Amino acid sequence: MRKLYTLVIASIALLITSSIMAKEQPTQILVLIHSDNGGTYKMAKELAKGIESQPNTKATIKLVTTSSNSSLSTLPVATVEELPTYDGIAWGSPVYFGNISTPMSAFMSKTVDLWTAHALEGIPATVFMSAGSGAGRELALQAFANSLSVHGMILVPNGIRATEMIDNSVPQGNSVLGASSLASNKTVERPSKSELAIVYAQGANFAKVSTALKGTFVKQDIPDNKTTAVDIETVLKQKNITLPIAPNPVGNYTPYSQAGNLIFINQVALKDGKILYPGKVGVDITEEQAKKATEQTMLNVIAVLKTAVGGDLNRVKKTVQLTGIFNTTPDYSQHANLMNVASDLSVEIFGEKGKHARGTLGATSIPVNSAVEIQAIFEIE
Numbered sequence: 001m002r003k004l005y006t007l008v009i010a011s012i013a014l015l016i017t018s019s020i021m022a023k024e025q026p027t028q029i030l031v032l033i034h035s036d037n038g039g040t041y042k043m044a045k046e047l048a049k050g051i052e053s054q055p056n057t058k059a060t061i062k063l064v065t066t067s068s069n070s071s072l073s074t075l076p077v078a079t080v081e082e083l084p085t086y087d088g089i090a091w092g093s094p095v096y097f098g099n100i101s102t103p104m105s106a107f108m109s110k111t112v113d114l115w116t117a118h119a120l121e122g123i124p125a126t127v128f129m130s131a132g133s134g135a136g137r138e139l140a141l142q143a144f145a146n147s148l149s150v151h152g153m154i155l156v157p158n159g160i161r162a163t164e165m166i167d168n169s170v171p172q173g174n175s176v177l178g179a180s181s182l183a184s185n186k187t188v189e190r191p192s193k194s195e196l197a198i199v200y201a202q203g204a205n206f207a208k209v210s211t212a213l214k215g216t217f218v219k220q221d222i223p224d225n226k227t228t229a230v231d232i233e234t235v236l237k238q239k240n241i242t243l244p245i246a247p248n249p250v251g252n253y254t255p256y257s258q259a260g261n262l263i264f265i266n267q268v269a270l271k272d273g274k275i276l277y278p279g280k281v282g283v284d285i286t287e288e289q290a291k292k293a294t295e296q297t298m299l300n301v302i303a304v305l306k307t308a309v310g311g312d313l314n315r316v317k318k319t320v321q322l323t324g325i326f327n328t329t330p331d332y333s334q335h336a337n338l339m340n341v342a343s344d345l346s347v348e349i350f351g352e353k354g355k356h357a358r359g360t361l362g363a364t365s366i367p368v369n370s371a372v373e374i375q376a377i378f379e380i381e
């Protein structure tokens, strides 16, 4: 009886201690955004201020994908795996046709493993957006909620919070679902003071809810590479990525070269024996066509890599370096934008292991009039 009594007291003490410890750690909130022109980022910064207006809270703004916009390019890019480590996630994106933006949607579609592992269940979520005219913005805010509900996140709407701060003489982006901004309505500077006040209030309220719910759900550590080992062939199937047949060399060289654990590969935009979208970017082909050529080239690289690892892409330890060479005019400057296609593909297929160092440059011509050549280095097991 005495033993049982001691055990009960010890358990209660442990519970109280862990609950106190959970409260003492700062509430960590991820502000996860996509932004093309910076409007969503401006909203995110104000939301983060609102979050950090609350005691013992920390807001971290991250992008869902790399950005070539100079005001955003220094922001860190979030991984899917880190999402369950936060006490709350605020999701922000531009409105695209009454929906969340395509890059935000692409990021969301990479969270299938988190969904099957129930990894985001019970974590608070809130949403905000930047719109143009505002057409369909409530549909878009609602669309965010659809995906987050599938994850079982606790949705925190904004209600009519801070509406007393609104200047009703001009249109504003307020919504009970979450703050938004009417970026193309330039009657006042956007986001307007009213919109910023609302998103700030949303951040402050979200921080309160996240702190209150902290510790009520299983918070997972960032899994290491071993525990998250995913079968690359399954990833390719899930993402509908079909690798081409690795192109054969047309000279006295090999499709790849191995030195120790490093594999070296160079490819151009060959597709079914012909160059896809040949020529100079901006002269013979559009940037969109150059992006398609870049995608084809990177797929060729990975097809050759598959040969190099004996058909088992799970042996790839890391994409070490990618160098993109583009057939451009001397004044062309958007190489990074084109190369993002290859970088994103590497990360999409290999996850964290797909992140790499990168170089891009322009050339006056590229063999067989390809618009792009990619030189790649991988580490394998």
Ligand SMILES: Cc1cc2nc3c(=O)[nH]c(=O)nc-3n(C[C@H](O)[C@H](O)[C@H](O)COP(=O)(O)O)c2cc1C
Pocket (backbone or CB within 6 Å): 034, 035, 036, 037, 038, 039, 040, 041, 093, 094, 095, 096, 097, 098, 099, 130, 131, 132, 133, 134, 135, 136, 137, 183, 184
């Ligand atoms: C493909 C696309 C679709 C868009 N659809 C809408 C729309 O349905 N409603 C709207 O108000 N704005 C729409 N816009 C405008 C953006 O939502 C707006 O420019 C937004 O402020 C961009 O946010 P950002 O500055 O963070 O990039 C659209 C923009 C793009 C590129």
